[in-house]
Amino acid sequence: xxxxxxxxxxxxxxxxxxxxxxxxxxxxxxxxxxxxxxxxxxxxxxxxxxxxxxxxxxxxxxxxxxxxxxxxxxxxxxxxxxxxxxxxxxxxxxxxxxxxxxxxxxxxxxxxxxxxxxxxxxxxxxxxxxxxxxxxxxxxxxxxxxxxxxxxxxxxxxxxxxxxxxxxxxxxxxxxxxxxxxxxxxxxxxxxxxxxxxxxxxxxxxxxxxxxxxxxxxxxxxxxxxxxxxxxxxxxxxxxxxxxxxxxxxxxxxxxxxxxxxxxxxxxxxxxxxxxxxxxxxxxxxxxxxxxxxxxxxxxxxxxxxxxxxxxxxxxxxxxxxxxxxxxxxxxxxxxxxxxxxxxxxxxxxxxxxxxxxxxxxxxxxxxxxxxxxxxxxxxxxxxxxxxxxxxxxxxxxxxxxxxxxxxxxxxxxxxxxxxxxx
RNA sequence: GGAGAAAUGGCAGAGUGGUCGAAUGCGGCAGUCUUGAAAACUGUUGAGGGUCACACCUCCGGGGGUUCGAAUCCCUCUUUCUCCGCCA
Numbered sequence: 311x312x313x314x315x316x317x318x319x320x321x322x323x324x325x326x327x328x329x330x331x332x333x334x335x336x337x338x339x340x341x342x343x344x345x346x347x348x349x350x351x352x353x354x355x356x357x358x359x360x361x362x363x364x365x366x367x368x369x370x371x372x373x374x375x376x377x378x379x380x381x382x383x384x385x386x387x388x389x390x391x392x393x394x395x396x397x398x399x400x401x402x403x404x405x406x407x408x409x410x411x412x413x414x415x416x417x418x419x420x421x422x423x424x425x426x427x428x429x430x431x432x433x434x435x436x437x438x439x440x441x442x443x444x445x446x447x448x449x450x451x452x453x454x455x456x457x458x459x460x461x462x463x464x465x466x467x468x469x470x471x472x473x474x475x476x477x478x479x480x481x482x483x484x485x486x487x488x489x490x491x492x493x494x495x496x497x498x499x500x501x502x503x504x505x506x507x508x509x510x511x512x513x514x515x516x517x518x519x520x521x522x523x524x525x526x527x528x529x530x531x532x533x534x535x536x537x538x539x540x541x542x543x544x545x546x547x548x549x550x551x552x553x554x555x556x557x558x559x560x561x562x563x564x565x566x567x568x569x570x571x572x573x574x575x576x577x578x579x580x581x582x583x584x585x586x587x588x589x590x591x592x593x594x595x596x597x598x599x600x601x602x603x604x605x606x607x608x609x610x611x612x613x614x615x616x617x618x619x620x621x622x623x624x625x626x627x628x629x630x631x632x633x634x635x636x637x638x639x640x641x642x643x644x645x646x647x648x649x650x651x652x653x654x655x656x657x658x659x660x661x662x663x664x665x666x667x668x669x670x671x672x673x674x675x676x677x678x679x680x681x682x683x684x685x686x687x688x689x690x691x692x693x694x695x696x697x698x699x700x701x702x703x704x705x706x707x708x709x710x711x712x713x714x715x716x717x718x719x720x721x722x723x724x725x726x727x728x729x730x731x732x733x
Numbered sequence: 734g735g736a737g738a739a740a741u742g743g744c745a746g747a748g749u750g751g752u753c754g755a756a757u758g759c760g761g762c763a764g765u766c767u768u769g770a771a772a773a774c775u776g777u778u779g780a781g782g783g784u785c786a787c788a789c790c791u792c793c794g795g796g797g798g799u800u801c802g803a804a805u806c807c808c809u810c811u812u813u814c815u816c817c818g819c820c821a
Contacts, residue, residue, distance in 0.1 A: 353782070357790040364790090367802040371751035374801095382801080389801045556743095556780085677780095685762090687780080 311414050311521075311674045313689070317342055330421045330636030332429055338417060345410040352406060356399040363392040415524055419671040421636050422645035428635025434648070435635065440619070441628030443652050444710050452655045453708040454586030457483065460717065460732050465586070475576075475591030482732045486707075486719070487594065489726030490700055491569050494596040494621065498697055501617050503567035503598050508547035510570055511538040516550040519676045521642035521668075531573050540573035544597035545694045549672060552601055556687055557680040563610060564601040567697070569594065587701035588660065594700040600693045601678065604670065607691035608645075611667045614695045615647050618663050621697060624722045627706050628652040630659065644669045649698075651706040660702040665695030 317324060321339050328335040366389055373382035426435045457463035462483025468476040479487050499505055517523035517539055522530060531540040541547055548568050557564075572595050583589070598617070602610045615631065622629045634646040649663035670689035673679070679687040711718045716733030724730045 350783075353790080354784095357783075360791085361789055363801075368752065370801050375751080386801045393801085685778095 311671060312417050312420070313670065313674055314342075314346060314410075314414070317414075317417075318346060324420055327420045328418070330425055330427055331418060331639065332637055333418070335417060338413060342410065342413050342417075345406055345413065349403065349406045349410055352399060352403040356396060356403055359392055359396045359399060363389055363396065366392070418639075418641045419644050419668065421639055422667070424633060424645055425639060426633060426635045429637035430635075431638050433635040434632040434638055436630055437633050437647070438619075438631040439629070440623065441626065441652075443628045444654055446654050446709075446712065447714065450655045450709070450712060452586065453653070453705040456708045456712060456717065457586065462486070462732060463587070473591070475589070477587070477590065482727075482729065483704075485727055485729075486723070486732070487700060487704065489723050490698075490703060491594060491596060493723055493726050494697055495567060495569055497621055497624075498567035498596065498598055498617075501565075503565040506548055506551070506566050506568040508544060508551075508568055508570065510541050510547075510573075511536075512541055512546050512550065513538055516546055516553070519550045519553045520546045520672055521675065522546060525641050529575055531575060541570060542574045543572050543595065543696075544568045544570040545599060548597060548599045549692055549694065550676065552678045552690075552692075553676045555676075555678055557601070557678075557690060559603065559680055559682065562601070562603045562680070562690075563606065564599075566599045567596060568599075569596045571595075587705045590701055595696055596698060596700075598695050598697045602691045602693060603680065604688070604691050607667050607669065607693060610691075610693055611645065611647075611665065614665045614693060614697075618649055618665060618695060618697050622649065622651070625703070625707070625720050627703070627710060627720075628654075629662070640664075640666065642666075642668050642671050644671065649696075651702060653702075653706055653709050655709040655712070660705060661699075662702045662706070663696040663698050665693075667691065667693045 312324070317339060321343055325334075325336050325339055366385055370382045370385050370389075373379070373385065426433060428434065451459065454463075454465065457465075460482070462480055464478045464480055465474075467478040468474075471478070495505055511533065514523060514537060517530070522539075522542060526542075530542050533539070547570075548566050551566070552564075571592055573592050574590075576589060576591065587593075598614060600607075600610050600614065619631075629649055629651045632648045632650065634640075634643075634648055639646055643666040646664055646666040648661050649665070650659035651662045652658075653660050669691050672692045673689040676692075678690050678692065680690050682688050707720065708717055711720065716731045719727055719730045719732070
């Protein structure tokens with residue numbers, strides 16, 4: 311959520327910047343500024359009314375105390391009108407404030423200057439590429455065929471138990487998955503991230519805090535009986551650790567990592583692009599989250615990108631990094647780098663990580679602040695990234711590491727797996 | 734799930750209808766003293782709105798109510814603790 315004060319002061323700049331998202335925010339922002347003025351006018355009127363009745367009440371109290379009940383009762387009669395007035399002003403105020411809040415929730419984050427213009431993923435800007443794309447046999451298989459051949463993932467079983475998009479990992483497939491999680495967490499903790507185990511169900515306030523609500527309500531599974539949401543990413547519970555928190559400057563940087571299953575409804579997409587592990591309703595992911603001083607958040611973003619790079623380098627997977635264009639940039643992000651691994655057998659790139667700086671957008675919703683050198687509270691910056699999302703990494707390994715003898719496990723994972731080939 | 738108790742500032746803990754944004758202690762910050770530190774002493778120390786700055790307003794778990802006036806009384810929700818039951 312954008313800060314009201316910033317909207318007030320830099321309306322035109324914001325409108326211009328949001329054009330990169332192909333959004334004409336002018337009507338929205340004009341309305342916000344108007345409502346804000348209205349809000350403040352009402353607030354002032356209400357405050358004055360309350361001040362007056364506070365004063366009267368005190369006088370009445372004094373009169374009663376000094377035994378002048380008669381005079382007190384006279385004053386009492388005068389309070390009726392004030393009471394009515396403050397009631398109606400209060401109602402009006404909360405209506406306006408509510409409307410203002412709703413509008414603010416509709417405004418996406420301001421894209422960073424680096425964000426390229428564009429309308430779709432076609433316009434994302436490739437900024438880095440590394441790793442050799444292997445030459446595979448002509449009879450190389452996509453990962454879902456390999457999963458069947460080596461009996462390591464059973465998609466039909468998942469359909470039976472739950473439905474499409476909930477695979478069952480078996481034997482060495484399950485072990486490889488567990489190895490990846492352990493490896494990722496070890497890499498992250500070695501880089502200074504503290505491991506956290508967090509709830510997989512979150513309340514409504516947490517959903518609002520990180521921006522999943524109200525914009526993307528339909529993407530989350532909702533538990534109606536208890537009004538809780540299954541997390542779509544560890545970002546939600548981990549970042550919400552800092553909801554309503556005021557940090558001291560010397561607590562920066564905060565670096566957390568956590569492994570969680572993630573649940574996404576992702577309705578409406580079918581076909582080859584969602585086959586196998588390409589898109590699931592439940593998948594595993596290891597996430598990194600940082601809370602930073604605003605002056606350092608972009609340095610931190612670069613650091614996170616380098617960190618994810620180092621993991622992919624160790625896994626020896628061919629990957630590229632994209633800077634998301636305005637049309638593809640998430641609602642809450644100011645700048646996002648997507649990592650994609652090349653799936654040789656499918657001959658396409660698969661997104662395996664998304665690293666973003668949200669600047670103060672989430673912090674404003676979270677009320678995540680720090681005390682600056684003058685003792686004033688300021689909004690902190692939040693960032694997060696996947697390191698990494700499991701299913702597509704798994705798909706990349708299966709497809710790129712397939713040999714006539716079986717799937718050759720990347721060296722760095724062998725100590726975690728206890729085997730070096732799936733055959 | 735049943736019975737009871739409780740929720741106050743960073744923490745501990747007073748405050749049961751009026752001058753309470755809230756005693757006191759600890760912690761934090763600043764100063765005095767000291768070569769420096771500790772101790773001691775003095776001062777200061779919640780958040781948000783609003784204002785050029787003041788004034789002023791709101792907030793004592795959340796929401797609602799009673800009252801001229803609520804941290805204090807009533808209703809409701811949530812959470813925590815104790816006892817009982819059930820259970821990984």
